[in-house]
Amino acid sequence: MAVTLADIKQAAERIAPYIHRTPVFTNENLNRRVGSQVFLKCENLQKVGAFKFRGACNAVYSLSAEEAPNGVCTHSSGNHAQALALAARMRGIPAYIVMPNNAPQVKKNAVAGYGGVITFCEPTLEARESTLAKVVAETGANIIHPYNDERVIAGQGTATLELLDSVPDLDVIITPVGGGGLLSGTSIAAKGFRAGIRIIAGEPEMADDAHRSMNEGRIVPSVNPNTIADGLLTSLGTLTFPIIRQNVEQIVTVSEQGIIDAMKFIWERAKIIIEPSAAVAVGVLWEKKIDLRGLKVGVILSGGNVDLAKLPWQ
Amino acid sequence: MAVTLADIKQAAERIAPYIHRTPVFTNENLNRRVGSQVFLKCENLQKVGAFKFRGACNAVYSLSAEEAPNGVCTHSSGNHAQALALAARMRGIPAYIVMPNNAPQVKKNAVAGYGGVITFCEPTLEARESTLAKVVAETGANIIHPYNDERVIAGQGTATLELLDSVPDLDVIITPVGGGGLLSGTSIAAKGFRAGIRIIAGEPEMADDAHRSMNEGRIVPSVNPNTIADGLLTSLGTLTFPIIRQNVEQIVTVSEQGIIDAMKFIWERAKIIIEPSAAVAVGVLWEKKIDLRGLKVGVILSGGNVDLAKLPWQ
Numbered sequence: 002m003a004v005t006l007a008d009i010k011q012a013a014e015r016i017a018p019y020i021h022r023t024p025v026f027t028n029e030n031l032n033r034r035v036g037s038q039v040f041l042k043c044e045n046l047q048k049v050g051a052f053k054f055r056g057a058c059n060a061v062y063s064l065s066a067e068e069a070p071n072g073v074c075t076h077s078s079g080n081h082a083q084a085l086a087l088a089a090r091m092r093g094i095p096a097y098i099v100m101p102n103n104a105p106q107v108k109k110n111a112v113a114g115y116g117g118v119i120t121f122c123e124p125t126l127e128a129r130e131s132t133l134a135k136v137v138a139e140t141g142a143n144i145i146h147p148y149n150d151e152r153v154i155a156g157q158g159t160a161t162l163e164l165l166d167s168v169p170d171l172d173v174i175i176t177p178v179g180g181g182g183l184l185s186g187t188s189i190a191a192k193g194f195r196a197g198i199r200i201i202a203g204e205p206e207m208a209d210d211a212h213r214s215m216n217e218g219r220i221v222p223s224v225n226p227n228t229i230a231d232g233l234l235t236s237l238g239t240l241t242f243p244i245i246r247q248n249v250e251q252i253v254t255v256s257e258q259g260i261i262d263a264m265k266f267i268w269e270r271a272k273i274i275i276e277p278s279a280a281v282a283v284g285v286l287w288e289k290k291i292d293l294r295g296l297k298v299g300v301i302l303s304g305g306n307v308d309l310a311k312l313p314w315q
Numbered sequence: 316m317a318v319t320l321a322d323i324k325q326a327a328e329r330i331a332p333y334i335h336r337t338p339v340f341t342n343e344n345l346n347r348r349v350g351s352q353v354f355l356k357c358e359n360l361q362k363v364g365a366f367k368f369r370g371a372c373n374a375v376y377s378l379s380a381e382e383a384p385n386g387v388c389t390h391s392s393g394n395h396a397q398a399l400a401l402a403a404r405m406r407g408i409p410a411y412i413v414m415p416n417n418a419p420q421v422k423k424n425a426v427a428g429y430g431g432v433i434t435f436c437e438p439t440l441e442a443r444e445s446t447l448a449k450v451v452a453e454t455g456a457n458i459i460h461p462y463n464d465e466r467v468i469a470g471q472g473t474a475t476l477e478l479l480d481s482v483p484d485l486d487v488i489i490t491p492v493g494g495g496g497l498l499s500g501t502s503i504a505a506k507g508f509r510a511g512i513r514i515i516a517g518e519p520e521m522a523d524d525a526h527r528s529m530n531e532g533r534i535v536p537s538v539n540p541n542t543i544a545d546g547l548l549t550s551l552g553t554l555t556f557p558i559i560r561q562n563v564e565q566i567v568t569v570s571e572q573g574i575i576d577a578m579k580f581i582w583e584r585a586k587i588i589i590e591p592s593a594a595v596a597v598g599v600l601w602e603k604k605i606d607l608r609g610l611k612v613g614v615i616l617s618g619g620n621v622d623l624a625k626l627p628w629q
Contacts, residue, residue, distance in 0.1 A: 024338055026360070045586045046340070265623060272359045272588040272619035305586035309579060309628065 004151050004244070006193025009158035009186065012059040016156060019058050019091055023047050023160070025167045025299075030270040035286040036294040040171065041267075042164040045275050045305030049083040049115070051232075052160050052183055052303050053147070057084035059156030060145045061092050069094050074142035076122075076129040078104035079232055080304055081147035086117030097142050099132045101125075107308055148182030149238030158186030164299050165194050172296040177281040177303050178202040178211045178252060179233035181241030187301060188248035199250050203285040205230045206254040211237055211245070215252050229257055229313055232278030232304060253291055255284035261313045263287040267302075277313065279303045318465050318558070320507030323472035323500065326373040330470060333372050333405055337361050337474070339481045339613075344584040349600040350608040354485065355581075356478040359589050359619030363397040363429070365546075366474050366497055366617050367461070371398035373470030374459045375406050383408050388456035390436075390443040392418035393546055394618055395461035400431030411456050413446045415439075421622055462496030463552030472500030478613050479508050486610040491595040491617055492516040492525045492566060493547035495555030501615060502562035513564050517599040519544045520568040525551055525559070529566050543627050544574055546592030546618060567605055569598035575627045577601040581616075591627065593617045 026041045044052035061073060072095035075085055082098045089096035098117040100109065101124035112119055122132035137144060146153065160183075161174060174191050178184045184202050191198040204211050208226030214237050223236040237245065255263075264280035266287070267273060275283075279302045286293060286300070340355045358366035375387060386409035389399055396412045403410035412431040414423065415438035426433055436446035451458060460467065474497075475488065488505050492498045498516050505512040518525050522540030528551050537550040551559065569577075578594035580601070581587060589597075593616040600607060600614070 048343075050586055268588055268623060272364055274582055274586040274588060309582060309626070312623070312626075314623065315629070 004154050004158070004186070004189055006189060008151070008155040009162060009190045009193070012155040013159040013162050015062050016055060016058040016159065019062070019088070020055055021047050022163055025164060026271060026273070028271045031266065034266065035289070037286060037296050037298045039286065040164065040168045040297065040299045041271065042160055042299060042301045043273065044160055045273060045279060045302045049080060049087055050304055050306045051080035051084065052157055052301065053080040053084035054087065055159050056153035056156035056182060056186070057081060057145065058088040060150060060152040061085070061088040061094070063152045064143060068143055071141040071143060072096060073145045074098070074133060074136050074140065075145050075147060076100070076133045077147050078108055080306055082108070082112045082117060083115055085145055086112050086115035090116040095140070095142070097136045097140055099129055099136060101129065105308065146238070148180035148235070149240045151240065154182050154186045154240065154244070156186065157183045158190035160301055161187045161190035164301070165191065168297065168299060170297060171198060171299045173199045173201055173293060174299040174301070175201045175203060175282045175285050176301040177230070177233055177278050178204050178245070179278065180235040181211065181237045181245050183301065183303060184249060185241045185244040188244060192248050200248055201250055201285060201291070202252045203255050203281040204252050205233055205260065205281055206256050208233055209254050212252040212254050214242060215246065215249070230260055230277040230281050232276065233281060251291065253285045255281050255288055259284040259288045265314050274305045274307060275302050276304045276307050279305070318468045318472070318500070318503055320503060322465070322469040323476060323504045323507070326469040327473040327476050329376050330369060330372040330473065333376070333402070334369055335361055336477055339478060340585060340587070342585045345580065348580070349603070351600060351610050351612045353600065354478065354482045354611065354613045355585065356474055356613060356615045357587065358474055359587060359593060359616045363394060363401050364618055364620045365394035365398065366471055366615065367394040367398035368401065369473050370467035370470035370496060370500070371395060371459065372402040374464060374466040375399070375402040375408070377466045378457060382457055385455040385457060386410060387459045388412070388447060388450050388454065389459050389461060390414070390447045391461050392422055394620055396422070396426045396431065397429055399459055400426050400429035404430040409454070409456070411450045411454060413443055413450060415443065419622065460552070462494035462549070463554045465554065467496050468500045468503070468554065468558070470500065471497045472504035474615055475501045475504035478615070479505065482611065482613060484611060485512060485613045487513045487515055487607055488613040488615070489515045489517060489596045489599050490615040491544070491547055491592050492518050492559070493592065494549040495525065495551045495559050497615065497617060498563060499555045499558040502558060506562050514562055515564055515599060515605070516566045517569050517595040518566050519547055519574060519595055520570050522547055523568050526566040526568050528556060529560065529563070543571055544591040544595050546590065547595060565605065567599045569595050569602055573598040573602045579628050588619045588621060589616050590618045590621050593619065
């Protein structure tokens with residue numbers, strides 16, 4: 002069962018009462034700097050500060066009346082954990098979050114603040130998975146994977162429905178790519194809307210596993226990635242990779258300096274806070290490795306969760 | 316000739332093609348923290364990053380065909396200088412800006428970037444005024460005062476027309492107060508819309524001249540103010556003081572820590588960049604010196620121009 006435009010439209014209806022319809026901003030300075038007409042879809046202004054709330058919300062509200070009472074669970078130290086905790090609280094069910102014990106304090110606080118029940122584990126994938134299995138065995142909670150889940154992919158695609166509703170004649174849409182949930186959902190929504198829309202992803206040079214996966218035709222795992230874009234450390238999933246292979250024109254890598262420069266420019270000129278992972282999508286335009294001049298380009302600003310005490314330009 | 320609601324409506328029409336209609340944001344976390352229903356009018360997302368563009372734009376486009384070619388001038392090191400430079404460039408006339416030679420480099424660059432012709436002077440009021448007089452003598456440019464000018468006051472009031480168009484049933488509107496242009500325009504627009512709307516201003520404790528002016532019934536000059544809210548250092552003007560005396564219920568002082576805390580909260584939770592002067596208005600709610608619980612409160616976020624290399628919480 003593949004995710005379709007119809008699934009995304011259904012997700013949009015399902016989550017409409019709970020999410021923000023985020024604004025689309027334009028910025029003259031950015032347009033001049035990059036040479037395109039850029040439309041910024043501000044998912045940094047989404048609840049919990051990231052598009053992740055869309056997918057989590059769709060997954061939580063897709064649970065049947067029988068499934069729901071056991072709650073949901075996941076292992077994540079990032080925005081998905083916060084998103085799942087808030088969506089679960091809205092539905093009135095528990096969210097069990099497995100987090101590595103070295104996760105930043107702000108992230109622990111945020112998940113706890115949304116009512117998530119945290120179980121800490123060693124910071125290895127093995128520990129995360131075995132701890133999660135234990136939580137499931139104890140609680141019967143429904144696992145909601147951060148991206149390799151059709152309900153989540155459909156939810157992430159809803160941002161693009163809104164974007165195209167506001168700006169129907171986009172030539173290109175750019176998203177960042179980590180595990181590929183946002184990119185997959187975006188591509189299905191956009192290609193379903195108009196097959197000619199080009200889908201391009203930005204990925205950190207220092208975590209270029211998706212770029213290499215596309216070249217090699219198989220999922221290349223992300224091994225010890227070292228980038229400031231801490232939302233893009235994961236590998237593609239078995240559900241997201243085939244979608245991306247089919248729909249995505251190109252994955253463009255962005256340097257660390259390009260990420261930082263694009264991020265700072267958006268803060269200074271657009272006056273909105275975006276996290277490094279969101280800046281990666283802007284970085285595709287910023288570094289001009291591909292020619293998008295004169296085109297109408299939608300950019301999904303994926304999130305705005307940043308530790309204000311540690312900014313990359315300081 | 317006093318500024319009226321009709322003047323503000325006329326200004327709104329005049330500047331509509333040039334300004335952004337800025338969004339109004341709500342934030343659940345903020346509402347919970349302060350106990351009111353808060354509507355943030357995002358003038359930080361206005362062109363040049365501040366409401367000042369409204370007043371400058373109205374003044375520039377109010378000039379007759381005879382007056383306009385000589386251009387405009389002002390002495391300012393802040394947002395008004397940038398705003399005037401951009402408005403003048405839009406109309407295709409020169410803007411002469413007198414700036415103290417110790418103004419931060421970013422501000423010099425910004426004014427120059429908008430095509431302003433800068434004349435530097437010593438950082439004293441006397442030097443600013445005598446240099447401005449010299450510029451006027453040489454160029455015949457029209458002086459546009461940052462706040463003590465009816466065209467400017469009317470322009471600043473247009474933000475409130477938009478805010479009340481979006482949220483007509485506000486109980487209270489809060490703005491920061493420096494020279495009083497924004498506060499005056501806001502109060503005329505709001506009281507004209509519905510006489511019962513309460514107008515409250517926030518002012519830094521460390522620059523409380525407007526608060527004292529209200530108490531003493533005369534313009535108390537601002538002497539060596541020392542606050543992080545660098546947009547609020549000026550004294551009230553002869554035009555703004557009588558308007559404020561008539562329309563404004565209370566000027567609430569906000570501590571430096573309150574300004575910083577409110578600013579950081581907005582950055583972290585609302586994901587938008589506001590400058591300390593804008594945070595002063597939020598600070599009125601934050602510090603809860605007056606009871607606004609349960610009310611619908613509009614807050615004008617006056618601007619978002621911040622030096623990202625020098626943040627107050629670091």
